[in-house]
Amino acid sequence: MFQKEQQLIEEKIKEFCKANDIALAELKWQPIPFAGEWGFATSFFQTAANEAKLGKGSKLPVPQKAQEIAEQVKGILRLDAQDGSVDGISHIEAVKGYLNVYFKTSDYARRVVDEVLASGLNFGRGAAKHEKVMVEYAQPNTHHSFHIGHARNTLLGEVLARLVEFAGFETIRASYPGDLGLGVITVMWIYDKKYKGQEPEGIHERGQWLAKLYVEATAMLEKKEGETPEESAKREEYEAERREMYRKWDAGDEYVRNLWHVTREWSLDELRDVLKMLDVKIDVWFYESEVDEPSKAIVDELIAKDIATDERPTGGAVIVKIDEKLGLTKEKYRTNVILRSDGTTLYLTKDLALAKVKFEQYHVDRSIYVVDTRQSMHFQQAFAILKLWGFPQSEKCFHLGYGFVSLPEGAMSARRGRLVLFKDVADEAVKRVLAVETEKSADIPAEEREKIAYQIGMGALTYSMLSVDNNKDIVFDVNEALSFDGRTGPYIQNAYVRANSILKKSKVEGQTSDLRLSTFDYELTKHEIELIEQISRFPQTVEQAALEYRPLVMASYAYDLANTFHSFYHAVNVMQTEDEGTRNGRLRLVAAAKQTIENALRLLDIQSPDVM
RNA sequence: GCCUUCGUAGCUCAGUGGAUUAGAGCGCUUGCUUGCGGAGCAAUAGGUCGCAGGUUCGAGUCCUGCCGAGGGCACCA
Numbered sequence: 001m002f003q004k005e006q007q008l009i010e011e012k013i014k015e016f017c018k019a020n021d022i023a024l025a026e027l028k029w030q031p032i033p034f035a036g037e038w039g040f041a042t043s044f045f046q047t048a049a050n051e052a053k054l055g056k057g058s059k060l061p062v063p064q065k066a067q068e069i070a071e072q073v074k075g076i077l078r079l080d081a082q083d084g085s086v087d088g089i090s091h092i093e094a095v096k097g098y099l100n101v102y103f104k105t106s107d108y109a110r111r112v113v114d115e116v117l118a119s120g121l122n123f124g125r126g127a128a129k130h131e132k133v134m135v136e137y138a139q140p141n142t143h144h145s146f147h148i149g150h151a152r153n154t155l156l157g158e159v160l161a162r163l164v165e166f167a168g169f170e171t172i173r174a175s176y177p178g179d180l181g182l183g184v185i186t187v188m189w190i191y192d193k194k195y196k197g198q199e200p201e202g203i204h205e206r207g208q209w210l211a212k213l214y215v216e217a218t219a220m221l222e223k224k225e226g227e228t229p230e231e232s233a234k235r236e237e238y239e240a241e242r243r244e245m246y247r248k249w250d251a252g253d254e255y256v257r258n259l260w261h262v263t264r265e266w267s268l269d270e271l272r273d274v275l276k277m278l279d280v281k282i283d284v285w286f287y288e289s290e291v292d293e294p295s296k297a298i299v300d301e302l303i304a305k306d307i308a309t310d311e312r313p314t315g316g317a318v319i320v321k322i323d324e325k326l327g328l329t330k331e332k333y334r335t336n337v338i339l340r341s342d343g344t345t346l347y348l349t350k351d352l353a354l355a356k357v358k359f360e361q362y363h364v365d366r367s368i369y370v371v372d373t374r375q376s377m378h379f380q381q382a383f384a385i386l387k388l389w390g391f392p393q394s395e396k397c398f399h400l401g402y403g404f405v406s407l408p409e410g411a412m413s414a415r416r417g418r419l420v421l422f423k424d425v426a427d428e429a430v431k432r433v434l435a436v437e438t439e440k441s442a443d444i445p446a447e448e449r450e451k452i453a454y455q456i457g458m459g460a461l462t463y464s465m466l467s468v469d470n471n472k473d474i475v476f477d478v479n480e481a482l483s484f485d486g487r488t489g490p491y492i493q494n495a496y497v498r499a500n501s502i503l504k505k506s507k508v509e510g511q512t513s514d515l516r517l518s519t520f521d522y523e524l525t526k527h528e529i530e531l532i533e534q535i536s537r538f539p540q541t542v543e544q545a546a547l548e549y550r551p552l553v554m555a556s557y558a559y560d561l562a563n564t565f566h567s568f569y570h571a572v573n574v575m576q577t578e579d580e581g582t583r584n585g586r587l588r589l590v591a592a593a594k595q596t597i598e599n600a601l602r603l604l605d606i607q608s609p610d611v612m
Numbered sequence: 613g614c615c616u617u618c619g620u621a622g623c624u625c626a627g628u629g630g631a632u633u634a635g636a637g638c639g640c641u642u643g644c645u646u647g648c649g650g651a652g653c654a655a656u657a658g659g660u661c662g663c664a665g666g667u668u669c670g671a672g673u674c675c676u677g678c679c680g681a682g683g684g685c686a687c688c689a
Contacts, residue, residue, distance in 0.1 A: 028630095030630095032631090041631085043630065043631085045630065045669065045670070046630095046669090048669070049668085049669045049670090052669070053669095061669075062669035062670080063669070063670085065669085066669085095631075096631055096632090097630090097631080098630090098631065141689085178689070181688085181689075182688090183689095288689095316687085317686075317687050318687095319686065319687085320686095330614090331614065331615085331685090332614090332615075334614095334615090334685065334686075335686055336685095336686050336687090337686045337687045338686095338687095339687080340687045341687065342687085344687090346686095346687065346688080346689085347688075347689050348686095373616090373617075373683070373684095374683055374684065375684085375689080376615095376616070376617085376683085376684075377615080377616080377683095377684050377685065378684090378689085380615095380616095381686095401617090403617085403682090403683090404683090433651095436651070440649085440650095440651075441649085443649095456651085467625080467626090467637095468624085468625070468626095469625085469626080471617060471618080472617090472618085472625080473682075473683095475624095480624080480638085483637095483638085484651045485637085485638085485651065485652095486636085486637045486638065486651095487625090487636065487637040487638085488637085488651085490651055491637095491651070491652085493651085494649090494651050494652070495652095497649080497651090498648075498649070498652085499648095501648060501649065502648045503648090504648090505648055506648080552626085556626065556627095556636090559636085559637090560636090563636090566652060566653065567653070567654090569648075569652080569653080570644090570652075570653045570654080571653085571654095573647060573648065574648060575647085575648045576647070576648080590648090611649085612649090612651075
């Protein structure tokens with residue numbers, strides 16, 4: 001925001017150092033980390049260290065030397081500032097080896113608030129990056145149900161997509177459901193055997209029913225301790241039936257394929273509804289079943305290019321000796337199979353084929369995979385093979401791994417049906433918020449309450465998933481996830497509601513342009529200064545979160561911003577401000593804060609309710 | 613054995629090269645509602661940043677080793 005002034009000062013420092021033969025190190029600017037006033041700062045420690053190494057100048061310890069340089073620089077800058085050549089700067093200080101350049105508060109406040117209100121929903125949006133990013137997430141298996149672990153995956157992916165999109169990248173959202181394999185066949189087998197023709201009412205009931213069938217089927221097929229010969233025979237008979245169904249599916253048997261299509265659609269109906277609940281709009285659907293057959297073609301290509309080794313003639317598989325092909329002497333990526341000896345494909349085969357499609361058909365420059373951290377080896381191998389294959393994009397492939405979500409009683413298990421379903425948690429969230437609403441917000445019409453309860457409840461759940469760094473495991477506790485106090489989604493939403501409430505009361509909602517004359521030339525309190533400071537950091541936070549692929553950076557920022565607003569709210573009473581100019585300035589500041597909170601929440605896939 | 617993630621307050625977690633005194637939330641203790649909605653604010657207590665070396669003017673942050681925990685290592689996904 002003050003690049004011009006910063007540049008000017010930088011020039012003067014360089015001139016000074018050149019004239020005085022000081023080996024100036026690179027100037028790194030940062031905001032002054034003290035509350036109450038703002039500006040930018042740089043240190044001279046590196047420069048002082050350089051001088052010491054060269055044995056030049058006074059033999060002071062580095063910190064003192066840095067301070068000496070800072071003071072000298074301050075000396076020359078002050079003269080210029082008094083000449084009026086550095087606009088918008090109030091004063092300059094040399095403290096502990098740092099040069100602090102302070103802004104004129106009224107100028108700074110006006111610039112920040114003006115920019116936010118002029119940009120609105122686009123405040124913080126980055127300039128076009130001219131690169132295409134594809135984020136792959138929401139890859140649950142069909143014929144199961146969407147649980148809380150899938151929710152973490154989907155929210156991380158969606159927020160990442162929103163971040164890179166807002167930061168200026170052209171963004172494609174991709175989903176890759178696993179719709180084939182033994183788990184899928186198992187559900188179809190028991191359905192066909194025991195429940196043919198049945199179909200529960202309701203999208204979620206029907207999807208969840210499939211997950212229950214899987215549990216039942218697994219129990220029927222699992223070997224038990226001390227089973228009788230009759231039981232063993234029964235179990236083996238079931239197993240044979242399941243194998244036969246898999247064979248028929250593979251052979252394209254019409255009946256089995258039809259059964260598969262119908263039941264798969266039940267799962268996808270449920271998935272699509274969950275995504276709608278999470279406000280996620282997927283652009284491209286890659287089904288595992290659709291990339292399976294085409295992926296076999298790339299195996300031949302990799303053999304022809306001498307990247308893969310065909311050991312089928314000796315009864316083996318098709319493998320890639322990754323380390324050897326890369327010329328590595330120490331084992332790192334090792335060797336992996338890309339085609340089984342029986343000619344069927346693997347996870348890796350399909351991911352390689354899919355990557356090719358992403359690069360060649362979708363022209364993706366950066367490819368991000370939001371997948372469980374346990375698969376990091378798989379992705380390292382896949383990216384290494386893509387590099388061997390000659391795709392320069394392999395350098396910009398990124399696996400956003402995340403720790404798995406478990407329950408206080410242990411890991412979730414689809415086989416045993418020990419799952420916490422997303423839909424159940426969402427319903428519980430709404431129930432809990434409604435209970436609070438009824439108590440605290442009796443004035444809100446009943447028909448509105450349900451909608452608000454959903455926004456708040458999902459805000460709590462979503463924030464709880466995003467406020468932990470992605471590489472950490474989460475032990476899911478409903479009471480923690482749906483907490484409304486402290487560092488939570490509702491806390492941030494409440495800051496938005498309060499800002500909204502002030503604006504509504506002051507009747508300037510939607511016509512803040514009438515306050516354009518406010519110039520912030522009154523003495524700002526430290527709470528106002530901190531709020532403006534926090535707001536001004538939003539654009540760089542967007543940039544950082546997007547380039548580092550870290551939703552947590554934005555989640556932390558949103559909390560800090562809300563926290564600063566809540567403090568401001570208590571310390572400064574806007575409506576009771578007597579001086580009209582001051583009150584108008586504060587109203588504009590509240591409008592800017594409201595806008596920034598809304599923009600931050602939107603990036604976090606959390607809604608901003610007007611009242612709560 | 614090799615690779616990888618991690619070890620910060622009683623608990624859950626931020627902070628990953630620079631600024632007094634390492635920060636939040638929960639929990640504990642205590643104030644604040646005749647004020648724009650208290651899902652809030654303010655204050656107090658609580659830390660040899662796993663251990664030991666090293667690099668650096670400067671290390672919770674980088675490097676090495678050790679201890680402890682999780683995850684992964686060719687025909688599952």
